[in-house]
Amino acid sequence: MENLKMLPTSTLENSADRNRFYNTIDEGNCAPLWSVLHDLVSATPKTPCLPYIWHWEKVWPWIQEAGRMITTEKAERRVLILENPGLRGLSAITHSLYAGLQLILPGEVARAHRHSQSALRFVLQGKGAYTTVGGERVTMNVGDFIITPSWEFHDHGNLSEEPVVWLDGLDVPIVEMFDAQFMEYNESLQQEVTRVEGESLAMFGNTMRPVEYSSHSHTSPLFWYPYERTRAALETLKLTREPHDAWGHKLEYLNPLNGQAAMPTIGTFMQMLPQGFRGRPYRATDSTVYAVIEGRGSCVINDERLPFSPRDVFVCPSWMSYSLEADQDTVLFSFSDRPVQKSLDLWREEIL
Ligand code: 1HN
Numbered sequence: 028m029e030n031l032k033m034l035p036t037s038t039l040e041n042s043a044d045r046n047r048f049y050n051t052i053d054e055g056n057c058a059p060l061w062s063v064l065h066d067l068v069s070a071t072p073k074t075p076c077l078p079y080i081w082h083w084e085k086v087w088p089w090i091q092e093a094g095r096m097i098t099t100e101k102a103e104r105r106v107l108i109l110e111n112p113g114l115r116g117l118s119a120i121t122h123s124l125y126a127g128l129q130l131i132l133p134g135e136v137a138r139a140h141r142h143s144q145s146a147l148r149f150v151l152q153g154k155g156a157y158t159t160v161g162g163e164r165v166t167m168n169v170g171d172f173i174i175t176p177s178w179e180f181h182d183h184g185n186l187s188e189e190p191v192v193w194l195d196g197l198d199v200p201i202v203e204m205f206d207a208q209f210m211e212y213n214e215s216l217q218q219e220v221t222r223v224e225g226e227s228l229a230m231f232g233n234t235m236r237p238v239e240y241s242s243h244s245h246t247s248p249l250f251w252y253p254y255e256r257t258r259a260a261l262e263t264l265k266l267t268r269e270p271h272d273a274w275g276h277k278l279e280y281l282n283p284l285n286g287q288a289a290m291p292t293i294g295t296f297m298q299m300l301p302q303g304f305r306g307r308p309y310r311a312t313d314s315t316v317y318a319v320i321e322g323r324g325s326c327v328i329n330d331e332r333l334p335f336s337p338r339d340v341f342v343c344p345s346w347m348s349y350s351l352e353a354d355q356d357t358v359l360f361s362f363s364d365r366p367v368q369k370s371l372d373l374w375r376e377e378i379l
């Protein structure tokens with residue numbers, strides 16, 4: 028191979044010679060770009076993520092069975108991972124995000140730990156479970172959106188008489204891509220409660236902040252966004268404004284300190300599709316996870332109709348066009364990696 032540059036190129040067009048060359052460089056951990064260039068730099072997004080819907084009526088019996096099978100104490104977190112059918116074995120609902128359904132039974136405690144991954148909780152069923160973040164406990168209700176920022180201790184408990192289920196969304200695959208994972212346990216099972224419930228909502232939840240407050244965190248210090256407020260806002264918008272052609276009335280959860288996304292790695296949204304809404308086909312580069320909170324309708328994607336009802340979870344992959352339809356007033360929570368893509372100048376969307 029030392030005389031390679033002396034050979035006429037035609038010699039290398041012989042496939043046996045070419046394979047010999049590939050094997051030679053392969054042993055030295057080199058590879059020809061020209062064999063993979065068009066896979067690496069495709070004309071449009073190429074994602075392993077597939078459209079899919081998890082119907083509540085199908086997964087709820089499995090969640091209950093998990094509740095009989097293992098305790099929270101044993102499991103640490105009793106969760107059924109929602110694995111995208113195109114990403115099986117990777118604990119991922121999209122290429123960049125993790126999601127799962129977490130069950131906590133009356134009287135249970137999920138021990139305190141912290142990790143570099145950021146988490147969101149979106150309550151699907153039950154009330155009276157709490158999570159503690161930064162020394163403040165919040166009692167969670169259906170439709171509430173709660174943030175566990177990176178490297179904050181968090182533990183959960185259920186003081187009610189009913190099972191509580193929430194959707195967890197984490198940036199696990201993103202943190203894994205950067206090899207920046209850290210995790211540790213709190214020395215006690217539950218962290219000390221040092222604040223009054225509702226303190227952070229009073230400090231940051233009124234488009235105001237204590238004037239002496241400052242922080243270097245990119246995550247919202249408001250870690251609880253109660254559904255009651257979001258729902259009331261959407262109702263007013265429905266009564267007073269025309270819905271957007273593609274997404275109806277859609278609000279983004281923000282960090283009140285800087286007006287940026289509430290979480291640095293996960294964009295979070297709540298939208299209202301008024302009864303009879305037929306959305307225009309739309310696509311964006313952020314594969315998006317939707318959770319149905321109220322109403323009934325369909326997501327039409329890839330010539331397929333995915334009918335949804337409350338507590339169903341569905342995924343719309345990057346750059347696949349889809350339209351949302353509502354048979355009744357419908358409220359959808361959603362999350363994606365949009366803030367990451369935006370901060371890297373990658374994000375695109377298109378209304379078709
Ligand atoms: C985690 O810490 C929780 O704290 C839930 O409730 C799901 C999935 C992957 C990694 C950490 C929790 C998780 C998780």
